[in-house]
Amino acid sequence: MAQQWDSPQMVKGTGVRWSAFVIYGLLLFFAAIYVLPLVVMLLTSLKPLPEIYSGSIIALPQEWTVKPWIDAWGQTCVGLSCRGIKGYFWNSTKMTVAAVIISTAIGMLNGYVLTKWRFRGADLLFGLILFGCFIPFQIVLIPMATLLGKLGIASSTPGLVLVHVVYGLAFTTLYFRNYYVAFPDELIRAAMIDGAKFFSIFFRILVPNSAPIVVVTVIWQFTNIWNDFLFGASFSTGESAPMTVALNNVVNTSTGEREYNVHMAAAVIAALPTLLVYIVGGRYFVRGLMTGSVKG
Amino acid sequence: MDSSTGPAPATWSAADRWLQRSLPKLVLSPTLVVSLVFVYGFILWTAYLSFTPSKGYPIHELVGFLQYVRVWNHPRWQVAIHNLAIFGMLYIVLCMALGLLLAILLDQRIRQEGTLRAIYLYPLALSFIVTGTAWKWMLNPGLGIEKLVQGWGFQNFKFDWIVSEEMAIYCVVMAGVWQATGFVMAMFLAGLRGIDQDLIKAASLDGASLPKIYWRIVIPQLRPVFMGALIILAHLAIKSYELVVALTGGGPGYATELPSTFMYAHTFTRNQLGMGAASAVMMLLTIVAIMVPYLYSEMRAAGKRSH
Amino acid sequence: MASLELLNIRKRYGELDILKGIDISVDAGEFLVLVGPSGCGKSTLLNMIAGLDTVSEGDIRIGGRRVNDLHPSERDIAMVFQSYALYPNMSVKENIAFGMEMRKVPKPEREQAVKEVSKTLQIDHLLDRRPAQLSGGQRQRVAMGRALVRKPRIFLFDEPLSNLDAQLRVDMRTEIKKLHQRLGATIVYVTHDQIEAMTLATRIAVMRAGELLQLGSPAEIYNRPANTFVAGFMGSPRMNLIPGTLKSEAGGLHLEVASEGAAPARVVLPRVPDATRAYLGREITAGLRPEAISDKLDGGSADGRPVIEAVVEVTEPTGPDTLAVLLLGGREITARLRPDSTLKAGELGRFAIDLSKLVWFDPASGARVA
Numbered sequence: 001m002a003q004q005w006d007s008p009q010m011v012k013g014t015g016v017r018w019s020a021f022v023i024y025g026l027l028l029f030f031a032a033i034y035v036l037p038l039v040v041m042l043l044t045s046l047k048p049l050p051e052i053y054s055g056s057i058i059a060l061p062q063e064w065t066v067k068p069w070i071d072a073w074g075q076t077c078v079g080l081s082c083r084g085i086k087g088y089f090w091n092s093t094k095m096t097v098a099a100v101i102i103s104t105a106i107g108m109l110n111g112y113v114l115t116k117w118r119f120r121g122a123d124l125l126f127g128l129i130l131f132g133c134f135i136p137f138q139i140v141l142i143p144m145a146t147l148l149g150k151l152g153i154a155s156s157t158p159g160l161v162l163v164h165v166v167y168g169l170a171f172t173t174l175y176f177r178n179y180y181v182a183f184p185d186e187l188i189r190a191a192m193i194d195g196a197k198f199f200s201i202f203f204r205i206l207v208p209n210s211a212p213i214v215v216v217t218v219i220w221q222f223t224n225i226w227n228d229f230l231f232g233a234s235f236s237t238g239e240s241a242p243m244t245v246a247l248n249n250v251v252n253t254s255t256g257e258r259e260y261n262v263h264m265a266a267a268v269i270a271a272l273p274t275l276l277v278y279i280v281g282g283r284y285f286v287r288g289l290m291t292g293s294v295k296g
Numbered sequence: 297m298d299s300s301t302g303p304a305p306a307t308w309s310a311a312d313r314w315l316q317r318s319l320p321k322l323v324l325s326p327t328l329v330v331s332l333v334f335v336y337g338f339i340l341w342t343a344y345l346s347f348t349p350s351k352g353y354p355i356h357e358l359v360g361f362l363q364y365v366r367v368w369n370h371p372r373w374q375v376a377i378h379n380l381a382i383f384g385m386l387y388i389v390l391c392m393a394l395g396l397l398l399a400i401l402l403d404q405r406i407r408q409e410g411t412l413r414a415i416y417l418y419p420l421a422l423s424f425i426v427t428g429t430a431w432k433w434m435l436n437p438g439l440g441i442e443k444l445v446q447g448w449g450f451q452n453f454k455f456d457w458i459v460s461e462e463m464a465i466y467c468v469v470m471a472g473v474w475q476a477t478g479f480v481m482a483m484f485l486a487g488l489r490g491i492d493q494d495l496i497k498a499a500s501l502d503g504a505s506l507p508k509i510y511w512r513i514v515i516p517q518l519r520p521v522f523m524g525a526l527i528i529l530a531h532l533a534i535k536s537y538e539l540v541v542a543l544t545g546g547g548p549g550y551a552t553e554l555p556s557t558f559m560y561a562h563t564f565t566r567n568q569l570g571m572g573a574a575s576a577v578m579m580l581l582t583i584v585a586i587m588v589p590y591l592y593s594e595m596r597a598a599g600k601r602s603h
Numbered sequence: 604m605a606s607l608e609l610l611n612i613r614k615r616y617g618e619l620d621i622l623k624g625i626d627i628s629v630d631a632g633e634f635l636v637l638v639g640p641s642g643c644g645k646s647t648l649l650n651m652i653a654g655l656d657t658v659s660e661g662d663i664r665i666g667g668r669r670v671n672d673l674h675p676s677e678r679d680i681a682m683v684f685q686s687y688a689l690y691p692n693m694s695v696k697e698n699i700a701f702g703m704e705m706r707k708v709p710k711p712e713r714e715q716a717v718k719e720v721s722k723t724l725q726i727d728h729l730l731d732r733r734p735a736q737l738s739g740g741q742r743q744r745v746a747m748g749r750a751l752v753r754k755p756r757i758f759l760f761d762e763p764l765s766n767l768d769a770q771l772r773v774d775m776r777t778e779i780k781k782l783h784q785r786l787g788a789t790i791v792y793v794t795h796d797q798i799e800a801m802t803l804a805t806r807i808a809v810m811r812a813g814e815l816l817q818l819g820s821p822a823e824i825y826n827r828p829a830n831t832f833v834a835g836f837m838g839s840p841r842m843n844l845i846p847g848t849l850k851s852e853a854g855g856l857h858l859e860v861a862s863e864g865a866a867p868a869r870v871v872l873p874r875v876p877d878a879t880r881a882y883l884g885r886e887i888t889a890g891l892r893p894e895a896i897s898d899k900l901d902g903g904s905a906d907g908r909p910v911i912e913a914v915v916e917v918t919e920p921t922g923p924d925t926l927a928v929l930l931l932g933g934r935e936i937t938a939r940l941r942p943d944s945t946l947k948a949g950e951l952g953r954f955a956i957d958l959s960k961l962v963w964f965d966p967a968s969g970a971r972v973a
Contacts, residue, residue, distance in 0.1 A: 019506075027401050030394075031415045034474070037430040038418075044433065056444040057434060109323050117320035129327060132335045134587050136535045138559045138576040142345060142569060143338040146354075166334045169327050189655050190688035194702035194749075195676035197312075198319040204701075208692035227423035229538040234564065244425045248542055251429050260433060271426045278421035282414055285421065286482055307677050316674070 045069065045265035052260050068261035072269060076262050077253060078246045079238070085266050087239070088246035092226055093273075095157050095242055099164035100221045106165075107172020107217065108210065112202055114173070115180040116188050126177060132170030140167075141234050148235055156240050163235060164225045171224075172217055175291055179213040180206070212284070219281045220288035223274045243270045339580065345573035352567035363574040367558075373575065376553040379465050383554065384533040386469045387476070391529055392522070394473065395480025400510060402481070403488045413485070417478040424475070428542020431471040432458065435543075461551040464544050468536075468552055471543055476532060480525045487521035488514065527590050534583055555579050605664075606631045606789040607652065607757055612661035614647055614813075621647050623813040624661075629757075629806075634783050634790045638800040639810035640836070645793045646761060648810075652791060653759055654678050666756055676705070681750035685762040687742045689734035689749075695721075696730040699748045720748045740771050747782070760792040764799065776802060797837045801825065809833045827962065831969035834890050834962070840926060843896075843936040845889045846966060849875075849882045858889055865933025870956065871909045876973035879963045887972075888964040893926065895960035896938035898946070900953060908955040915946050929954070 040057045045068050047061040055062075074084035114126050144163060145154065153159035183206070191201045232242040241249075247270045251263045278285050308316075349359050367373050398416060402409055419427060434440045437456030445453040457463035491514055499509050537556035544552040546561070555575055563572030607629040614622040622644045629635050637645040650656040652663060654675035663670050670678045681702075689698050696717055703713045721727040724744045734742055743763060750758055760779075764772045780803055783790055794800055800807050800821070807824045809816045809832075817829035828834035834842045847860040847870075856875055861867035870889075879887065900910065913929035913936075920926075925940045929952070938954055946952050963973040 023401050023404055023406070027398070027406065027412055030398060031412055034415050034419065034478075037427070037434060037474070040434055041430050052439065056447045057440055058444060106327060110327050113320045113324045119320060125324065125328060129331050132331055134531065134583060135335060135339070136556070136576070136579045136583055138535075138537075138556055139342050139580045140334065140338040141560075141576070142563055142573055143341040144334070166330050169330060170335075173327065184686060184688065186684045186686050186688040187690060189653075189675075190682070190684060190749075191690070191701070192655065193653060193675045193680065193682050195705035196701075197316055198323075200705060205690055205692075223421055227425075229423065229425050229541070230560075233541075234560070244423050244538075247423075247429065248425050251432070251542070252545060260439070263429065264433065267426050267429045271422050274421045274423070275418065278418055279414075282417075286417065289420070289479060289482060290486060308674060313674075 041264045041268055045072075045261050045268055047261055049257075049259060049261055068259070068265040069269070071259070071262045072250070072265040076250055076259070076266065078241075078249045081239075085243065085246050085250065085269065088241055088243050089269065091157055091240055092243035095160045095164065096222060096225045098157075098161045099168060099225050100218055102161070103165045103168035103172045103221055104214065104217050106169055107174075108176050108207070108214070109202070110169070110173040111176025111178075111180045112206055114177045115183070116185070116201075116206075117198075126173070129170055129173050132167065133174060137167065137230055141230075145235060155236050155238050157236075160231060160236050160240070160242065163231050164228070167231075168221055168225065172221065175213060175217045175220070175288070176210075178291055179210070183209070212287075215281060216284045216288040216291065219277055219284050222277055223285070226274050246270075342573045343577050345569055346577045348570055350569035350573070352569070354569060359570075363570040364578070367571050367574045367578070370558075370571075372550050372553050373555075373558055375550055376555045376558045379552060379554055380533070382465055383469055383472070383536070384530065386466075387472050387533050388526060388529045390469070390473045391477050391480045392525055394477045395525065396484050396515075396518075398477065398481040399484035399488055402485055413482070416481055419475040420478055422475070424538035425542040427471055427475050428539050431467070431474070432543050435467050435470075458544060459548055461548055464548060464552045468540055468543055472533075472536065472539055475539075476529065480529070483521050483525050484518065487518045491517055523590065527586060530586050531583060534579060605629060606633070606666060607635075607791065608662070608664040609648070609652070610662040610664070612648065612651065612663065613659045614644070614651065614656070615659045621813050622651075622659075625810075625815050627808055627815065627818060629789060629791065631789050632787045634792065634803055634805045636792045636794060636800040636804035636807050637810060638794055638797055638807060638836075639816075641795060642812070643810040644813040645795075645810050649759055649761055649791065649793045652757075653680055653682050676702075679756040680759055681753040681755040681757075682759040682761065683743075683746045683750050683763045685765050687734070687746040687763075687766075689742055689745055691734055694731050694733055695726065695737070695745050695748075698734070698745060699752050702749065702753055716752050717748075720752045723751070724748050739767050740775060743767065743775055744778075747779075751782075751786075756789065758788050758790045760790065762794055763792075764794070764796075772799075779803060797839065801837065807837075809836065826960070827971065828890070829971055831888065831890070831964050834964070834971075838892060840893050840937050843889075843891045843893065844964070845891065845931065845934060845936060846886065847889060847932070849879060849885065849887050851883055856883075858887075860932030860934055862933030865930070868911065868913070868932035870911055870931075873907065873909065873958070876963070878973040882963075882972070886966045888966045888969075890962040890964055890971075891936070891956065892960060893937040893939040895957040896929075896936065896954050897957070898938070898940045898944055898952060898954055900955055908957060910953055910955050912951055912953055915948055915950050915952055917948055918944070918946060927952075 036058075043059070043061065044052060044057065046064050046066065047055070048063055048065050048067070051059075051062060072084060073086050073089075075082060076084050078085060078088065110129070114122055148154040148159045148162075151159075153162065187205055188201060191205050196204060227244065228242070229244040229248065232245040233248070236242065237245060247266050250266050345354060346363050347358050347360065349355050349357060349362065402412060406412065435455070435458040436442075437454075437459055440455075442453060442455035445455065458467045495513055495517075496509055499513050504512070535556065536554055537560065540546060540552055540554055540557055546553050546557045556579065559572050559575040559579065562568040562575065605628045607627075609625050609627045612622055612625040613620070625644075625648060627635070637648060639645050647656060651658055654670065654673060654677075658671050665678055665680070675682075689695075690701065693701065699717050699720060700713045703716065708716075717730070718727065721730060724747060726741060726744050726748060729737060729741060729745070734745070737745065746763070763779075764775055767775060776799060782788070783803075792799075792803060801824075804821055806818065806820055808818045809824065809829075811832055817824060817833050819827075824833060824837055828837065828842070831844055835844060845858075845860055847858040850857055850859050856872045858870040858872060859867050860870065911931060913931045915927050916930055916935065917928040918925055918940075919928075920942065922942070924942050925944045925946075927938045927940050927944070927946060929936050929938055940946070962971055964971050
């Protein structure tokens with residue numbers, strides 16, 4: 001059979017057929033494991049409670065119902081109030097959108113300054129800012145709680161927005177800085193000769209050519225901020241809690257009968273925004289992951 | 297054409313000149329200030345608190361390493377450290393092994409590569425809380441996987457790890473590996489794709505079989521990816537908080553306690569600010585101990601490459 | 604008043620001296636080419652003239668005005684970059700008009716200017732396209748259009764043809780020359796290609812390692828190079844630099860060329876410049892371009908030109924002529940022979956030397972003595 005050199009698979013011609021079986025078999029096996037939790041969540045969320053107790057987790061619903069979803073959205077108890085998770089979903093939305101926009105905008109300007117306006121110590125300053133990506137956030141919880149209290153924005157959405165912007169800046173700066181490093185300096189020089197000044201260059205030349213990195217950064221920030229729990233649980237329990245905190249509350253209530261189907265519906269609702277972003281912007285999601293792992 | 301035939305170029309005012317020179321620094325400064333205060337300042341603040349006898353509110357006295365001693369002697373902390381070691385090692389090893397395996401499999405010019413990759417990666421788009429909730433449900437003894445397998449005829453199948461003090465931590469490992477393997481796989485896949493095909497051709501001309509090629513040639517070339525993945529996984533393991541909260545709540549009892557849950561509990565619920573601060577400082581020091589040598593060697597390598 | 608004056612320009616990066624004192628004066632309408640090997644500092648110097656890099660020491664004057672502290676857009680200059688630097692998100696029209704926009708020139712004037720310039724450069728049919736849709740040559744013209752529309756005092760070109768393929772390079776070179784002739788513009792042009800330098804310049808500045816080795820017209824640089832580096836750098840194939848000893852014997856002078864393991868060769872010299880007499884009996888380096896060594900002997904007399912015999916090592920027919928590598932006293936020299944030469948490798952041939960093209964260099968310093 002013809003050897004195709006660009007495929008390691010064709011290296012030693014014999015036994016290709018069975019090895020293809022093994023490869024696909026393994027891949028599908030793992031794919032099943034990966035999809036399983038999601039499938040289970042969905043199925044459980046569409047069953048009435050008795051079925052959950054009587055059937056198995058991967059059984060299809062005999063009686064399809066969306067009541068768990070309606071309950072989760074509008075009625076289930078989060079802590080002491082029983083008005084569903086919709087309020088918290090809205091909290092998360094407000095918080096995430098605001099924090100993403102602000103941290104992305106500032107990160108863009110920072111990346112611009114750090115790469116196109118080199119001044120002495122610029123690299124050192126970048127390193128200083130970058131350190132913020134690595135710290136375990138436990139180390140700032142106590143001071144931040146104190147500060148938010150003093151500023152009067154403890155347990156509020158603006159407070160969370162502040163926290164997420166502050167700790168998102170290190171990442172957004174990293175992303176934009178890495179992208180702009182490769183942006184041709186000659187374009188900036190040409191613009192300077194043409195008489196463009198600091199902000200003109202930024203808005204007329206840099207920004208219009210930044211679409212890919214903006215998408216990557218927005219996706220990354222959106223995912224991280226929406227999915228955050230630690231900051232939400234530390235600074236914003238109660239009415240202004242984000243979705244993740246509410247979900248945890250719902251799932252871990254130990255009073256009364258456990259409405260597993262409602263829990264699962266709530267979990268899926270909580271996961272939907274970031275999942276949708278992932279499905280739509282998958283390629284950029286991966287790029288964001290990779291940038292985060294290749295520092296400097 | 298001695299004098300320019302166009303309009304004379306605009307000359308700038310002194311104010312304009314000053315502005316253009318200072319703007320870069322002005323623009324960067326808010327972030328710098330934020331970094332200084334909210335990162336470095338807060339670290340110092342927490343560190344300071346760790347040396348005070350603070351309980352429900354800060355007490356401004358210095359008591360040396362008292363809180364650190366209290367933390368280390370605390371049974372929950374000892375369980376937490378023990379768990380971190382088990383969890384950390386398993387998490388890292390399993391993620392890397394599985395990630396590498398999946399990457400190698402996907403590298404074989406699979407037809408549905410894009411779809412499969414998307415499937416392995418989607419868990420990363422989920423909150424740890426969602427992941428914990430889903431796995432907690434699946435691992436539910438009596439209603440989850442245990443019941444499923446029993447339903448297939450294995451009446452004596454028991455899978456109640458999640459409520460077992462000894463085995464609960466392995467449930468955390470499972471859920472954690474499920475979530476993070478995709479990331480490691482993506483890293484290895486990128487690394488594999490960057491390997492020079494000519495090396496493989498040369499090796500096969502020398503008669504090497506495929507597994508041998510991978511073992512002797514390809515994998516050694518992936519050393520930087522191993523390092524990068526190791527660092528990131530270690531980082532994630534130390535920071536692990538939300539996964540435990542959603543999956544086991546730290547339980548049963550405190551069987552799945554980790555330093556992060558210890559810190560949170562002592563800071564916010566048990567009114568032991570000093571101890572909470574001390575545990576946070578120790579978490580920071582562990583991460584710094586791992587990252588600094590790695591970053592240093594990366595900077596050196598990058599410096600060498602650019603010369 | 605000169606259009607551009609560079610007065611003792613120095614550039615330092617920490618301990619490193621990039622430019623070690625450059626003095627050049629450019630008059631209106633001149634085409635100055637800065638040429639030299641990579642790292643010689645020519646691009647740095649250009650960037651300093653443009654205001655994109657700072658001056659460590661010295662003055663830059665444009666139109667008599669000291670511009671060291673002025674922003675690039677204040678210096679009345681325009682620049683064409685190696686990578687064209689066209690703004691990818693703007694159309695050709697917007698690219699050309701951008702500078703005017705920044706200077707707040709009213710729209711009708713801008714459109715008029717763009718129309719004129721694009722007609723001159725024959726890109727008026729491309730005005731609505733984006734740079735990504737243009738070919739290399741078209742992009743280059745748009746870049747030039749952007750510069751032209753500023754009507755600056757000085758045009759700066761930073762290796763603008765390096766990214767083009769060979770044939771296109773030749774065509775664009777001619778276009779640039781035509782533009783210079785038509786507009787009478789003052790141009791400072793950086794290149795590492797000595798052919799571009801020779802064909803375009805009214806004056807050439809040869810640089811190496813931050814120093815200006817020679818400043819002169821192409822003819823001066825070519826025929827009277829200041830030292831062996833300039834001699835070897837300019838002209839292709841390079842000038843033959845023949846080490847030998849100047850000897851006086853039997854009432855006549857000759858150059859003895861020798862090397863290990865080969866019989867010495869003698870080049871009889873009917874006359875030599877006075878400055879070389881100091882080297883009688885000593886070693887000296889003779890510089891002779893390949894075209895000054897010819898196989899046209901005009902029936903044996905060669906009318907007074909010294910004749911040498913040498914073995915042919917290699918012949919390279921190029922079309923317009925035949926390049927031959929000869930062995931003279933064991934040393935390889937290149938000669939430019941007639942295109943229909945029938946000499947073959949290994950044959951012994953007779954060649955005439957054009958004395959008027961001979962230049963002499965001091966072997967130790969490399970400086971030209973005559």
